[in-house]
Amino acid sequence: MKLFKEIVVVLLLVGIITGCSNTGKTSSDAITYSNPLPVAFGDPFILSASDGKYYMYGTGGVEKGFGVYSSDNLVDWHFEGQVYSGDQPGSWTVKNYWAPEVYEIDGRYYMLFSADWKVNPTGELENFRIGVAVGDQPTGPFTEISDAPLFDPGYPIIDANILQHEGRTFLYYSRCCYKNPVESEVTEWVRAQNLFDEVEESWVYGVEISNDFRTVVGEPVLLLQPPYSMDDPQTEWESRSVTSGEVNRRWTEGSFAFEHNGKIYMMYSANFFGGENYAVGYAVADNPLGPFTKAENNPVLEKNVATGGEVTGTGHNMVFRSKDGEKMYTVYHGRTQKTGDERVVFIDEMRIDANGILTVDGPSTSEKEL
Numbered sequence: 001m002k003l004f005k006e007i008v009v010v011l012l013l014v015g016i017i018t019g020c021s022n023t024g025k026t027s028s029d030a031i032t033y034s035n036p037l038p039v040a041f042g043d044p045f046i047l048s049a050s051d052g053k054y055y056m057y058g059t060g061g062v063e064k065g066f067g068v069y070s071s072d073n074l075v076d077w078h079f080e081g082q083v084y085s086g087d088q089p090g091s092w093t094v095k096n097y098w099a100p101e102v103y104e105i106d107g108r109y110y111m112l113f114s115a116d117w118k119v120n121p122t123g124e125l126e127n128f129r130i131g132v133a134v135g136d137q138p139t140g141p142f143t144e145i146s147d148a149p150l151f152d153p154g155y156p157i158i159d160a161n162i163l164q165h166e167g168r169t170f171l172y173y174s175r176c177c178y179k180n181p182v183e184s185e186v187t188e189w190v191r192a193q194n195l196f197d198e199v200e201e202s203w204v205y206g207v208e209i210s211n212d213f214r215t216v217v218g219e220p221v222l223l224l225q226p227p228y229s230m231d232d233p234q235t236e237w238e239s240r241s242v243t244s245g246e247v248n249r250r251w252t253e254g255s256f257a258f259e260h261n262g263k264i265y266m267m268y269s270a271n272f273f274g275g276e277n278y279a280v281g282y283a284v285a286d287n288p289l290g291p292f293t294k295a296e297n298n299p300v301l302e303k304n305v306a307t308g309g310e311v312t313g314t315g316h317n318m319v320f321r322s323k324d325g326e327k328m329y330t331v332y333h334g335r336t337q338k339t340g341d342e343r344v345v346f347i348d349e350m351r352i353d354a355n356g357i358l359t360v361d362g363p364s365t366s367e368k369e370l
Contacts, residue, residue: 030369030370031073031074031075031369031370032075032367032368032369032370033074033075033347033367033368033370034364034365034366034367034368035311035345035346035347035348035362035363035364035365036334036336036339036344036345036346036365037075037077037344037345037346037347038077039056039058039069039077039344039345040060040061040339040342040343040344040345041056041057041058041059041060041061041333041343041344041345042058042059042060042098042099042273042316042333042343043058043059043098043099043100043159043254043316043333044056044057044058044316044318044331044332044333044345045057045058045099045100045101045102045318045331046074046318046320046331047102047103047104047109047138048320048321048323049104049138050104051138052072052323053070053071053072053138054070054071054072054074055068055069055070055071055080055102055138055139056068056069056070056071056077056331056345057083057100057101057102057111058099058100058333058345059097059098059099059100059343060343061079062082064085064086064087064095064097065082065083065084065085065086065097066082066083066084066097066100066111066113066142067079067080067081067082067083068080068081068083068138068139068140070138070139073370074329074347074370075370080139081139082140083135083139083140083141083142084097084100084111084113084133084140084141084142085141086115090144090147091118091144091147092115092117092118092119092129092131092144092146092147092148092149093115093116093117093118093131093144094115094116094117094118095115095116096114096115096116096128097113097114097115098113098114098115098128098158098159099113099114099158099159099160099254099316100112100113101113101160101161101162101318102138103162104138107136108134108135108136109134109135109136109137109138109140109142110132110133110134110213111132111133111134111135111142112130112131112132112150112160112161112162112171112213113130113131113133113160114128114129114130114131114157114158114159114160115128115129115131116128116129117129117149117152124156124178125178126156126176126178127156128156128157128158128176129149129150129151129152129156129157130149130150130151130157130158130160130171130173131144131146131149131150132144132145132146132150132213132214133145145213145214146214150171150209150213150214150216151215151216153175153205153220155175155176155178155179155180156175156176156178157173157174157175157176157205158173158174158176158253159172159173159174159253159254159255159316160172160173161173161255161256161257161318163257163258163259163264163288165259165264165288167211168208168211168288169208169209169210169211169213170206170207170208170209170257170288170289171206171207171208171209171216172204172205172206172223172255172256172257172266173204173205173255174202174203174204174205174251174252174253174254174255175202175203175204175205176202177200177201177202177249177250177251178200179200180200180201180202180203181198181199181200181201182199182200182201182225182226182250184199184226184227184228184229185228185229185230186199186226186227186228186229186230186235186239186242186243186250187199189230189243190242190243190248195242195243195245195248196242196248197248198248199242199248199249199250200248200249200250201225201226201249201250201251201252202249202250202251202252202253203222203223203224203225203252204222204223204224204225204252204253204255204266204268205220205221205222205223206220206221206223206288206289206290207219207220207221208288208289221289221290223255223266223283223289223290223291223292224252224255224266224268224283224292224294225252226238226239226250226251226252226270227239233296234281234294234298237270237279237281237298237299237302238250238252238270238271238281239270239271240271240277240279241271241272241275241277244277246272246275246277247272247275249272250270250271251269251270251271251272251273252268252269252270253268253269253270253273253316254268254269254273254280254315254316254317255267255268256268256317256318256319257288258319260352260356261352261356262286263284263285263286263356264284264285264286264287264288264292265282265283265284265352265358266282266283266284266285266292267280267281267282267300267317267318267319267330267358268280268281268282268283269315269316269317270299271315273313273315273316274313274341275312275313276303276305276312276313276335277302277303277312277313278312278313278314278315278316278334279299279301279302279303279314279315280299280300280301280302280314280315280317280332280360281294281295281298281299281300282294282295282298282300282358283295284356295357295358297357297358297359300358300359300360301314301315301317301330301332301348301360301362301363302314302363303363304363309363309365310336310337310338310365311334311335311336311346311363311365312334312335312336313333313334313335313343314332314333314334314346314362314363315332315333315334316332316333317330317331317332318330318331318332319350322370327349327370328349328350328351328352329347329348329349329350330347330348330350330360330362331345331346331347332345332346332348333345333346334346334363336365346362346363346364348360348361348362348363348364348368349361349362349368
């Protein structure tokens with residue numbers, strides 16, 4: 001009996017010592033997931049909110065507006081419902097609600113988005129502008145702050161993105177390809193191959209806006225566009241939709257800017273968003289309005305079917321950090337053989353090394369730890 005009591009005491013002490021020394025996560029505590037996530041969004045955007053939760057917004061899922069999913073761990077997502085509804089009395093919008101991004105500022109939540117403008121006297125087929133809506137909760141409801149778009153540059157624009165830098169606010173957006181034919185060596189090559197008569201392009205611009213998101217400060221600055229020459233190292237990957245004969249457009253869109261070690265990184269997408277060649281690259285600048293230099297290791301995210309994978313159409317990404325700030329992730333949409341034409345959401349870890357080189361650990365479909 002005495003021996004039994006001594007054994008019990010020893011086991012209890014071992015358990016106490018082991019429990020006290022194991023202050024980190026054990027392997028059984030690790031959170032694992034696999035792509036794609038069970039969310040059918042295009043242009044996904046994740047807000048890491050002050051309430052401790054993650055909120056994901058994106059294109060699709062609801063009629064004439066935007067919905068949101070919430071999560072405590074980036075793996076299990078709960079649909080919270082529609083948070084913004086367009087085409088309402090007093091709204092400047094009418095259809096095609098795309099690419100929402102939500103920012104938490106001073107206890108309020110600001111949504112930037114693209115939609116077709118009701119003011120369309122010439123009957124343009126693409127009449128996109130950028131608007132702002134505000135809510136008191138990440139789950140909305142979001143209400144437009146004006147009965148007009150943020151501004152009218154005179155051509156259709158989409159894919160709003162915001163960078164707050166040294167007390168100032170900068171807006172990035174993409175000019176649509178619509179009615180923007182561009183002469184280049186690529187265009188000349190395309191004509192010589194009897195693929196298309198002209199090539200339209202979309203370009204990324206930046207402009208300062210007021211900190212209350214209501215007015216534009218100064219004039220827009222052209223920051224990124226597809227390469228001009230055939231021998232440019234970026235031309236091959238940024239022109240695949242055109243050179244393959246798929247469409248007569250070259251896109252530079254879906255920009256997302258963030259700061260890292262004193263530099264401004266801008267990630268962007270190229271090629272047709274509805275095709276397999278949609279891919280992501282990045283450029284770096286010293287200032288929010290450039291000039292930006294494209295990275296030599298582009299693209300950093302693209303289809304993987306040629307290497308035995310099943311993912312295509314990877315694009316329109318954004319970047320966020322884990323709650324402890326230790327890891328950097330990118331969220332983007334893509335397609336798999338199983339999902340077909342439907343865009344679904346992927347999350348993969350992203351790194352920037354000591355030399356400033358950005359890489360993405362994806363597209364992945366195998367089980368991974370967050």
